Each structure stands twice: as structure tokens, then as C-alpha cells.
Amino acid sequence: MHVELVDVDDRNLGAVLAIAVAPQQRRFVGTVSEALADAAAYPHAKPWYRAVYADGEPIGFVMLSWDVEPQPPEIIGPWFLWKLIIDESRQRRGYGAKVVELVADLVRREGASELLTSYVEGDGGPAGFYERLGFEPTGEVDADGEIIVRLPLHQD
């Protein structure tokens, strides 16, 4: 499995917008188009996003707040995994875990000591995914009541 994070541009935008979670998962993350609209609407949240390619095909989307000044509960940071979407047809094959590993390596190299994220609780939601990857509770919630968790990153 070869997974890469690729810039979103005119050449792949259509394919990236077609990436979608299952309808019953929408309440946990929304669409790529909404994520791109959020990125444009909240530049102060320092959005950084990439398409996820597996073996040359776009299969997912990831967006972070990249080294943002935290202003809780609205802006969580400095390193915050804002959106992670793996296409419904490609879930449960290890891609989500690989993306988190790639992103964690990138931000660790920038000096991050932890990667934060937040999630909506509920059946079929991503809580178990983040727990499986080693994210731990911070005890905090964001402005929408989402649970904030952290992945400790060790600088070697």
C-alpha cells in the first residue's frame, strides 16, 4: 500500500470533491466541499489540507490547523487534525491509520509535541479509531461540544 498526501489543484479537484463518507457518517465529518469552504472562511485557523492518494488514486482528504495560535474553545492547536475523510468504499483497510502516521511525522518534524483532534460522540463514529491509534483524552471539549483528544509525539 503506497499512501501519499497530494496538493489539491485544478487537475484533481473534481476527483477530490467526489470522495465521500457514508450518508450515516456525515454527521461526524461532512463533505470535502464543506471542508474547503471552511478552509476559505477561517484563514485565521491556518488550514492546511491535502488529498490522500493510495496507489495513485484519490481516496481521502485530510485537513489540519497548522501551527495555529490556540484560542479555545473555538481554535484548538497548535497542531490540530481538523478533518479526516476516507471514502466509504476504501474504509477499514488501514488508510486512515496511515494518514494519521504521515501527518504525525510531518508535524513532529516541525517541532510538535502533540497532535490534537476532536470528534463527535455516537454509534458508528470515529472515537474507537482514534483510541486505537493512541489518542488519549484531554478532558476538554471544543465550542461545539466535540471531545478533544491528543496523540503525544516524541521528539528523538
Ligand SMILES: CC(C)(COP(=O)(O)OP(=O)(O)OC[C@H]1O[C@@H](n2cnc3c(N)ncnc32)[C@H](O)[C@@H]1OP(=O)(O)O)[C@@H](O)C(=O)NCCC(=O)NCCS
Ligand atoms: C474514521 C476513518 C477516518 C477511519 O479510517 P479507516 O481507513 O476506515 O480506518 P483504518 O482502516 O485505518 O483503521 C485503523 C484501526 O482503527 C479501527 N477503526 C476504524 N474505524 C473505526 C471506528 N469507526 N470505530 C472503531 N474502530 C475503528 C480499525 O479496525 C483499525 O484497527 P486495527 O488496526 O485493530 O485493525 C474513516 O472511517 C472515515 O472517514 N470515517 C467517516 C468520517 C469520520 O468520522 N472522520 C473522522 C472525524 S473528523
